[in-house]
Amino acid sequence: MTFIIENSLVLFCITFGVMQLTSLIMKRQEANFCTNDGTVRAFSIFDLEFAANAKEIVNLISGIFNLPPAKQHTSVKALKSQLYIDFLFMPAAYGSIFLLCIKTSDKLTTHAGKTVFLVLAWMQVLAWLCDIIENIYLLTKISPKPKGSGPFAFALYQLNEWFKWGISLTGAVCGISAMLYFWLTGSYSKDSLLYLIIVIAEILVIGIAGKMLSKKAKQ
Amino acid sequence: MPKSLEITDFTNHPAVKKCMDDLKKQFPGTPGKELIVSDVLDGHGNQYVNLVQKGGGVLGIALVGYTYILEEMGIRFLRLAGTSAGAINTALMTVIGDDKTVPKSREILKDICALNFFDLVDGNAAAKWLIRTFITHKNFSRQAKNLVSIIFGLLAFFVVADIVFLGLQHTYPILTIATKISFILTGFYLMLLAALAFYISTLVKRLKESGFGINPGDFFYDWIKKRLCENHVVTVADLNKKALATPDLHLRTPHPHGTSDLKGDVTFITSELVSQNKIEFPKMCNLFRTDINLLQPAGFIRASMSIPIFFESYYINDIPCEDDQIKKAWCDTFGEDNPPSKARFVDGGILSNFPINIFYNKDVVTPRLPSFGINLDDSTPESKTNDAAQWSLLSYIGRMFNTIRFYYDKDFFIKNRVFSKGVGTIPLAKYNWLNFFLTDKDKIDMFVLGAQAATDFLGKFKWEEFKAHRKIMHEQLEAKETAK
Numbered sequence: 147m148t149f150i151i152e153n154s155l156v157l158f159c160i161t162f163g164v165m166q167l168t169s170l171i172m173k174r175q176e177a178n179f180c181t182n183d184g185t186v187r188a189f190s191i192f193d194l195e196f197a198a199n200a201k202e203i204v205n206l207i208s209g210i211f212n213l214p215p216a217k218q219h220t221s222v223k224a225l226k227s228q229l230y231i232d233f234l235f236m237p238a239a240y241g242s243i244f245l246l247c248i249k250t251s252d253k254l255t256t257h258a259g260k261t262v263f264l265v266l267a268w269m270q271v272l273a274w275l276c277d278i279i280e281n282i283y284l285l286t287k288i289s290p291k292p293k294g295s296g297p298f299a300f301a302l303y304q305l306n307e308w309f310k311w312g313i314s315l316t317g318a319v320c321g322i323s324a325m326l327y328f329w330l331t332g333s334y335s336k337d338s339l340l341y342l343i344i345v346i347a348e349i350l351v352i353g354i355a356g357k358m359l360s361k362k363a364k365q
Numbered sequence: 366m367p368k369s370l371e372i373t374d375f376t377n378h379p380a381v382k383k384c385m386d387d388l389k390k391q392f393p394g395t396p397g398k399e400l401i402v403s404d405v406l407d408g409h410g411n412q413y414v415n416l417v418q419k420g421g422g423v424l425g426i427a428l429v430g431y432t433y434i435l436e437e438m439g440i441r442f443l444r445l446a447g448t449s450a451g452a453i454n455t456a457l458m459t460v461i462g463d464d465k466t467v468p469k470s471r472e473i474l475k476d477i478c479a480l481n482f483f484d485l486v487d488g489n490a491a492a493k494w495l496i497r498t499f500i501t502h503k504n505f506s507r508q509a510k511n512l513v514s515i516i517f518g519l520l521a522f523f524v525v526a527d528i529v530f531l532g533l534q535h536t537y538p539i540l541t542i543a544t545k546i547s548f549i550l551t552g553f554y555l556m557l558l559a560a561l562a563f564y565i566s567t568l569v570k571r572l573k574e575s576g577f578g579i580n581p582g583d584f585f586y587d588w589i590k591k592r593l594c595e596n597h598v599v600t601v602a603d604l605n606k607k608a609l610a611t612p613d614l615h616l617r618t619p620h621p622h623g624t625s626d627l628k629g630d631v632t633f634i635t636s637e638l639v640s641q642n643k644i645e646f647p648k649m650c651n652l653f654r655t656d657i658n659l660l661q662p663a664g665f666i667r668a669s670m671s672i673p674i675f676f677e678s679y680y681i682n683d684i685p686c687e688d689d690q691i692k693k694a695w696c697d698t699f700g701e702d703n704p705p706s707k708a709r710f711v712d713g714g715i716l717s718n719f720p721i722n723i724f725y726n727k728d729v730v731t732p733r734l735p736s737f738g739i740n741l742d743d744s745t746p747e748s749k750t751n752d753a754a755q756w757s758l759l760s761y762i763g764r765m766f767n768t769i770r771f772y773y774d775k776d777f778f779i780k781n782r783v784f785s786k787g788v789g790t791i792p793l794a795k796y797n798w799l800n801f802f803l804t805d806k807d808k809i810d811m812f813v814l815g816a817q818a819a820t821d822f823l824g825k826f827k828w829e830e831f832k833a834h835r836k837i838m839h840e841q842l843e844a845k846e847t848a849k
Binding site: 185186187326329330331332334336339 | 528531532534535536754
């Protein structure tokens with residue numbers, strides 16, 4: 147079974163670039179995440195994604211509204227906009243992994259290998275769906291008095307997280323490992339080097355921009 | 366050749382001179398304006414107090430500035446106690462000279478002038494480098510982090526270079542040479558890392574073998590032993606004799622107990638880890654030897670200043686733990702039936718850095734002389750005000766440790782507030798207590814701060830008020846006892 151996408155490498159460069167850019171924006175927004183759940187402290191989106199229990203999410207979000215008005219406004223705005231921008235990040239990120247797996251599947255010669263990577267590629271759609279559910283769940287919670295979820299709903303939320311991260315990380319790690327194997331054994335075409343350079347350039351440009359922005363923010 | 370320090374660099378410092386001038390103006394000695402700090406006097410008119418000196422590493426120089434002013438104002442010391450750096454000063458004040466009537470601080474200054482403090486850091490070259498860098502570079506932890514990042518960054522760079530060249534050589538065979546060079550460089554780098562790891566593991570092993578002490582502390586032991594010997598203190602009996610020697614004393618105002626029971630003594634505080642006790646030397650020598658003169662007095666001071674990790678612990682081996690006399694001593698002192706055969710001492714400051722409580726006597730109704738204390742305060746204003754929720758892991762652990770180690774002494778002051786009236790505090794926030802790389806200017810500045818703190822203290826100390834408060838404290842205690 148084969149699934150061929152025309153100009154998949156060009157598409158990959160685009161999706162990878164968009165993923166990096168949105169990731170940079172979200173990282174900048176995350177610097178403004180602050181809560182007061184007993185003590186004023188910074189938090190990250192992972193604290194919400196991997197909360198120990200439903201109460202922790204409620205405490206973190208309600209804590210934002212315990213901050214002084216100016217800080218509260220900044221923190222709420224940063225959290226909401228990060229979740230909205232995440233909707234742009236999702237197609238780029240899962241799309242990149244999808245393309246990576248499709249390309250790997252295409253290059254493999256064994257039937258089993260082709261099938262595994264094809265399945266991994268299409269499972270990214272499921273991960274994307276999980277991410278959408280997560281974001282909607284969190285967006286509905288953002289209020290001064292968020293309603294806590296019951297144990298069953300929270301268990302589903304956790305399961306959703308594990309699916310999302312499990313699928314996407316498996317796809318990314320397997321895809322990159324296979325590409326590394328192709329690279330070391332010389333199983334690649336000379337034309338694809340250009341795309342590799344573009345990807346490296348994207349990483350460098352966004353990395354430098356991120357460093358400069360954080361340096362400016364510190365000043 | 367740089368000019369070496371002289372006593373006059375300390376004593377003739379304009380700020381120290383000013384302190385003396387201010388005190389002489391405030392207490393010219395005319396009736397009603399004389400300095401009165403005690404009711405116990407000797408034939409020369411010197412007033413006697415008990416003195417406890419706090420530990421604090423190199424900050425101990427400030428203690429000398431403080432005692433210098435007290436001595437210049439005619440104050441002498443009957444009973445002395447100290448921990449760590451305070452124990453060093455206490456030991457020197459005890460042994461120098463033939464009797465208690467002569468001032469000692471000038472002689473101590475002579476020893477300080479002749480001592481290169483960095484000689485006390487007698488560990489291996491790597492340890493010295495680490496301590497020097499850690500102490501003198503404020504951003505040391507950031508520098509260390511950067512160094513680790515560079516090491517791992519270079520490793521990552523070599524590995525990535527290997528992968529890139531290995532992949533590219535299939536398309537561009539000319540790059541085969543580059544691949545080989547890259548792999549050779551990676552090999553060399555890994556070899557260097559292995560050598561570094563081996564050296565670090567050797568240092569860690571050596572640290573473990575030396576009882577987790579970076580510096581042996583031998584230089585200090587020899588130094589203090591020489592000072593004791595120069596002053597004819599070779600055995601514990603010699604030390605006790607010196608400490609006990611008391612001149613003819615008389616009282617300013619009559620007191621039911623007179624002066625016959627007023628005797629000098631000396632106490633060095635140390636922490637013993639095997640039995641987990643606070644040890645007071647030389648009083649508790651009988652816990653370790655049946656013949657106390659088999660112990661070396663210099664060891665008491667070495668034990669008291671054994672800053673954990675910085676110095677090796679001090680040991681007393683072969684304690685005759687089966688001897689009935691030793692067993693009885695342990696049982697009487699600590700209620701322990703099985704004495705250890707070996708004792709391991711670390712800095713007394715981990716238990717009682719400011720042991721003023723040893724001068725407490727609940728039976729005293731009206732004191733004849735006060736207990737003075739010299740406190741070394743190296744806390745910065747930020748350390749008192751910074752946000753507790755934002756502490757680093759190191760600060761958090763440090764705060765917990767300090768809360769535990771200071772509370773023993775703090776609890777005494779809370780319960781016996783009158784004792785705090787005899788305590789003068791030397792502000793030393795800008796100095797690091799472990800900075801053995803002090804410049805001559807730092808030493809003089811610390812001495813000046815000590816002198817200024819003593820001047821401030823003497824200007825405020827009211828002997829009659831102290832006595833009255835001590836009396837009230839006794840009455841309150843008696844009332845509590847009666848109520849029980």
